[in-house]
Structures are given as structure tokens and as C-alpha cells.
Amino acid sequence: MKKIKECLTAELLRESITQKTKAVVLTSPNNPTGSVYSEIELKEIGEVLLEYPNILIISDEIYDKFVYEGSHFSLPSIFPDLLNRTIITNGFSKVFSMPGWRLGYIAAPLDIAVAISNFQSHATGSPATISQYAGIAAIQNFDNKMVEEYKKRRDLLVNGLNEIGGIRCYMPEGAFYVFPNISNFIGKKYKNVEITSSDVFCSLLLEEQLLSVVPGEAFGEPNNIRLNFAVSNELIHESLNRLKNFTSLID
Structure with a gap:
């Protein structure tokens, strides 16, 4: 399927900026x-x-290493003049598969970094010492083979989704999610239950096939669902089979 770009454009940005815009x-x-x-x-x-x-x-760059087509670019590297008002956020939960270590970081102008640090120190305290050392080890030992493997899983999932009648899915360039369109099923019925939204679609899918996906309503897109391919090939195949079995009974 032809890629549908889901990014902010310069034109839309200019149209959206008002006197109230802060960031x-x-x-x-x-x-x-x-x-x-x-x-x-x-x-x-x-x-x-x-x-x-x-x-x-x-600039939220927490998936920065998971780019499968082209390269990752950060705005300040292109426009150094923007560096003094850019806050880059990142962490270890995604790229390094360390969600339980609760470790993240920012790169920001000193005055902003100090303000954030003061607030954070009164809200949650400091990250554990062992987490910080684990983060250093993760950065020093990152293996790009992980990205290559995720790209294969992405291709497997997207190709499988596009083989299921009624589902349209473009090939994502990064992260580890796909966001297929299921609008062909909205308004139809599954065992006499009308599918009025992706939320209903996901609830029925969970109840009938024990397959959990995220409804697009959570992201402002009621005609889509989100799937994660940070799992084994076996689970991807099984998920596709369950999804196909489910959609085959929608009329």
C-alpha cells in the first residue's frame, strides 16, 4: 500500500501557530x-x-535508533540556531528494551534543564544508581542487529495485514508499531453486534480471539488500530491468523 505520511507539515504548522502558541x-x-x-x-x-x-x-526522539528507511534527523542538527530553545527527550524504555528501569533523559538549554531538574527532584526523586549504570552499558553495547530484526518483523506483519481482506496498512519507516485502517468494517456486524468504532472492533477481537490491539480512538483516529511488532515471528503469525479468523466472520 502507498505510504500515507502522518507528520506535521510546514504548511500546517504555519496555519496552526497563534499568539497563544508556546511550544x-x-x-x-x-x-x-x-x-x-x-x-x-x-x-x-x-x-x-x-x-x-x-x-x-x-523533540521526542525516544525511537531514534529504530529507523528502517533512510536516517534519523534531529532539528537542531539541521538548524543550530534553534538549539537554544529546543528540548530533546529520550529514554531507555524503547530502543534498549528497558521499560522497568525507569530511566530517561533530556538535552535542553541550561535554564530549562535546571527548572526541569528542580521539579523532578520534588516529584519522583532520582533514578536508581544501578539503572544509571545499566543505561551506560546499554548505550555502549547497542547492537544494530536488533534494528535489522525488527525490520524483518515489520515487513512480516505489514505484508500479512495487507493480505487480509478489508484491512489497509502502509509500511512504517520507524518505531515498532503499525497503524492499519479498518474502516471497511465500521458499520458492519460480528455475530449480530454492530461495529461502530475501532474501540468496539478491538473489544470484540479481544473477547473472541484473545488478541489485544489498541483502538485508534486513543490517538484520535477511530478508523485505525495499533499493533506492536516487538514480538517473535511466531507470535506475529499467530496474531495474523487470529485477526483473519475474526474478520472473516464480519458481514
């Missing part, structure tokens, strides 16, 4: 779509932001 959030790679900003797209966005010196930029 712009950029997420690349994106959850749930897997979209990744290209260098050209970030250049266009950066040119707009240069015109608004009072707007902060929050």
Missing part, C-alpha cells in the same frame, strides 16, 4: 504511525520556526 512538539519516529520526518521536511519546519523566536521546540 511545538515533534515526534520522530512517531507512535502510533511509525512515520519519520525526512531531512527535507525538518528543514521546511525549521524555516517556519525561525520566524517565531519565542516558541519552544520539544
Whole structure:
């Protein structure tokens, strides 16, 4: 299926900025779509932001190593003049598979970093020492073979989804999610139960096939569902079989 870009464009950004705009959030790679900003797209966005010196930029880059097509770009690396008002957020939960270690970090101008540190120290305390050493080890020993394996799983899942009648799924460029469109099933029935939204679709899928996926309503897209391919090939095959069995009974 032809890729559908799900990223903020320079044109949309310019149209959306008002006198009340304090910050712009950029997420690349994106959850749930897997979209990744290209260098050209970030250049266009950066040119707009240069015109608004009072707007902060929050760049969420927690999936930065999981880019399967092209490369990951960070806005300040393209526009150094934006560095003094950019906050880069990242962590170890996704790329390094360390969600339980509760470890993340920011790169920001000193005054902002100090303010965030002061707030955080009164809210949660410091991360455990062992978590910090584990994070250092993770950075020093990252194996890109993991990215290659995830790319294979992505291809397996997307190709399998597009073979199921009624489902349309584009190939994500990054992260480890797919966000297929299931609008063909909205308004139809499964065993006399009308599917009025992706939320209903997901609930029925869980009840009937014990397959858990996330409804698109959680992301403002009621015609989509989110699946995660950070699992084994065997589980991907089994999930596709269960999803196919479920959709075959929708009429």
C-alpha cells in the first residue's frame, strides 16, 4: 500500500501557530504511525520556526535508533540556531528494551534543564544508581542487529495485514508499531453486534480471539488500530491468523 505520511507539515504548522502558541512538539519516529520526518521536511519546519523566536521546540526522539528507511534527523542538527530553545527527550524504555528501569533523559538549554531538574527532584526523586549504570552499558553495547530484526518483523506483519481482506496498512519507516485502517468494517456486524468504532472492533477481537490491539480512538483516529511488532515471528503469525479468523466472520 502507498505510504500515507502522518507528520506535521510546514504548511500546517504555519496555519496552526497563534499568539497563544508556546511550544511545538515533534515526534520522530512517531507512535502510533511509525512515520519519520525526512531531512527535507525538518528543514521546511525549521524555516517556519525561525520566524517565531519565542516558541519552544520539544523533540521526542525516544525511537531514534529504530529507523528502517533512510536516517534519523534531529532539528537542531539541521538548524543550530534553534538549539537554544529546543528540548530533546529520550529514554531507555524503547530502543534498549528497558521499560522497568525507569530511566530517561533530556538535552535542553541550561535554564530549562535546571527548572526541569528542580521539579523532578520534588516529584519522583532520582533514578536508581544501578539503572544509571545499566543505561551506560546499554548505550555502549547497542547492537544494530536488533534494528535489522525488527525490520524483518515489520515487513512480516505489514505484508500479512495487507493480505487480509478489508484491512489497509502502509509500511512504517520507524518505531515498532503499525497503524492499519479498518474502516471497511465500521458499520458492519460480528455475530449480530454492530461495529461502530475501532474501540468496539478491538473489544470484540479481544473477547473472541484473545488478541489485544489498541483502538485508534486513543490517538484520535477511530478508523485505525495499533499493533506492536516487538514480538517473535511466531507470535506475529499467530496474531495474523487470529485477526483473519475474526474478520472473516464480519458481514
